[in-house]
Amino acid sequence: MRKSRQDTEDTRRRIVESAAREFREQGIDGTGLASLMAAAGMTHGGFYKHFASKEQVVEESVALAIGSMVDAMERSLAVSPGERGLNAVIANYVSASHRDDVGDGCPLAALGGDLARASDGVRDAAEQGIRRMIDAIAAELDDRTPAAARKDAMVLLSTMVGALTLARIVKDEALSTTILAQARKHLASA
Amino acid sequence: MRKSRQDTEDTRRRIVESAAREFREQGIDGTGLASLMAAAGMTHGGFYKHFASKEQVVEESVALAIGSMVDAMERSLAVSPGERGLNAVIANYVSASHRDDVGDGCPLAALGGDLARASDGVRDAAEQGIRRMIDAIAAELDDRTPAAARKDAMVLLSTMVGALTLARIVKDEALSTTILAQARKHLASA
DNA sequence: TGTACATCAGTGAACGCGCGTTCACTGATGTAC
């Protein structure tokens, strides 16, 4: 039962989108192609009509996940630029709701270790996202030189990713929330 | 071929130690019991003479990995306390050599996402390590109130873990090194 | 202290299972005339 070109394109996009969610929720090694295809509403046999290997869908879904996160940040900063807008982006990132929504959140925090161990293609996709995030943050730190802003942006991003990672590991709600709150407070005064 | 009680104890410790390394290097899901036992110099059948399940060795090896890292930090701070000693600990953590030695390094950075997804027992072990790290860092921030020191320590730890995670994902040596250098510089002046 | 027996750490083969990947088949879609 062949599908129309539009259907095929839609299906492919749907697989990448649900894969991006599944990988963040269960890890890359923890997500099988069968469950990944089931999440996209198909049987696993059809996977290879769209991708050459698991590696390829990992690469594309990591690129999509990090890309759409940076897109959202840039859109938010375009509407509300400067220190005020940057603080909003940070508060949104370092928040309990982001912590509790792994599947839709930042892949750097959800898959940090997995990404460091991943193939070159996957790491390239992640690195491109990291560069875009650094640039997006640095652009709003306009009270210092571009070089200083870039360097400060790296530290900011490190704190954001680290705080979210720790807050997700910690089971104690009080400690987890405090870690997020302290990071938010610290970053707002930078 | 039964072994002496001493041998048995030694073997068990050896398995946990090499497991701690393997998990950090290949991820938890990425490490099979067979390769884990092979790394300890045994065949995989003997595993269940020492542990009830894979989960148990994960828990013990995460506890060991994070525990011995904090031990090392505390020893270093006992010898050289205060701001100077803390800066040395930070410089050691946020370094290229730590970045390149995943197997012997901080499990929070190596297994961040894996730990957040792990069982309660594993997360408890990780959380205990996080609390000890926060306390060890806070104890050296003696120019502020204990409550403020604890809060600042959380932010410091977040930046350390985040910077190491990002530096490991990034393939470009220049960017990776710059991320580490900026985090180090920023943390030294806190 | 020496002997006889029970224990049990470690081996290596096997278990069922899910993995990533392949393939024969299907039938609606796209193409050629």
Add this chain to the structure above:
DNA sequence: TGTACATCAGTGAACGCGCGTTCACTGATGTAC
């Protein structure tokens, strides 16, 4: 525009393989007398 055929997205079964786990067996160690 209508018909005949080729294409190919998706299905579902199967491939070999490594996973976590179990088990019969071994022989040196530990225990009882």
